Amino acid sequence: MNKKQENVHSFLIQRRFFLIAASSFAASAFFSSCSSSQSESSANTSTNTAASTVAASQKKEVLKVGVWAVISEDILKFIQDNLTANESLNIQIVKFNDWIQPNTALKDGQIDANFFQHTPFMQNAAKQLNLNLVMLNLGFLTPIGIYSKRYKSLAEVPQKATIAVYNDKSNGDRSLRLLAAQGLIKFKDSLGEFAGVKDIKDNPKNAQLKELEGPAIVRSLDDVDLAVLSASLRLQAGLQLQPLVQESVAQKRYAVGLVTLQSKENDPRIQKLNKLINDPKVRDFINQKYQGAVLPVF
Known part of the structure; x- marks a missing residue:
């Protein structure tokens, strides 16, 4: 190989290396640009999602x-x-x-x-x-209903039965009015805003009324003959017991x-x-x- 051929051969080799290097750089720049663009897009998406979530919660x-x-x-x-x-x-x-x-x-x-x-x-x-x-x-x-673990009907309830009723004014009034509606007690002729035990005129069965807080009425069921209890307390306590009688929806x-x-x-x-x-x-x-x-x- 003469001198001229050696120079041509050297030029071709250098040119090949230059093209390879240039291609590598271009590819690197391209992928770097794509990666950066994807990162920015992902970041923007995350930011937008977070902003939407915050905006939704603020609304x-x-x-x-x-x-x-x-x-x-x-x-x-x-x-x-x-x-x-x-x-x-x-x-x-x-x-x-x-x-x-x-x-x-x-x-x-x-x-x-x-x-x-x-x-x-x-x-x-x-x-x-x-x-x-x-x-x-x-x-x-x-x-509210009248419940019993001992009897299946009010007709079975004996003399001197023990009956648990609510002790607060409003629910106590409600308890006593239900008992009166079933003939278990009778009120005086004139009543105030809330009926209480003091307003009972007649007690045909000589029942003993126990005034208790709601949760205590649930606990008393094993010890009393009858208990006046609301459906909410019964459900809260998980009781499967059904009432002998209960209020109607008319009692708004x-x-x-x-x-x-x-x-x-x-x-x-x-x-x-x-x-x-x-x-x-x-x-x-x-x-x-x-x-x-x-x-x-x-």
Whole structure:
């Protein structure tokens, strides 16, 4: 190979290496650009998704609602899961262990509304706590009934039977009125707002009335002849016992409704829930789930 041929051969080799290097650089730059573009796209997608999630959560208006019994909780959960999508409402259920706290929490501003009480109970609580409470839409009735683990009918109940009744004013009144309706007691001719044991004029069976708190009535069932008990307490305790007699749905005076402070009555969030409580789908849910143990009143 002469000198000229060597120069040509050297030039061709250098040119080949240059093209390979240039191609490698171009490929590297291309893939780097694609990777960067994909990363930016992914980052933008994540950012947009996060922003959408935040925006969606910000649109949901939180409403804190106090409950006591599992029935109220079940109904509110059904509403939240099935009916709030178009209302932009986020119902936060706050559970309490007694009948006093849901109203004191309302007074203290811990909750916006509660869903556990009937009108007579609310009126009595308002007086005791010096509150301006308002009853909005009624939702359901948990009928009180007369229960017994010893007898299958009221006709079997003996003289001097022991009967457990509620000890608070409103439910005590309700208990005694049910006993009176069945002829187990008779009242004086004139009654005040709430009937009490002191208002009994006649007691044909000389029954001994035990005034107890609701949960204590459940525990007393093994020790008494009869117990006046609400369906909510029975369901809460998991009792399979059926009542000998119970209230009818006509007793709307004792239906559970949505309660709030008078100053919050027109709060848009509360009005949204107030409307949903009387939705036909809620009626169907109550009928299907409780099979007559709990009665819709709308």
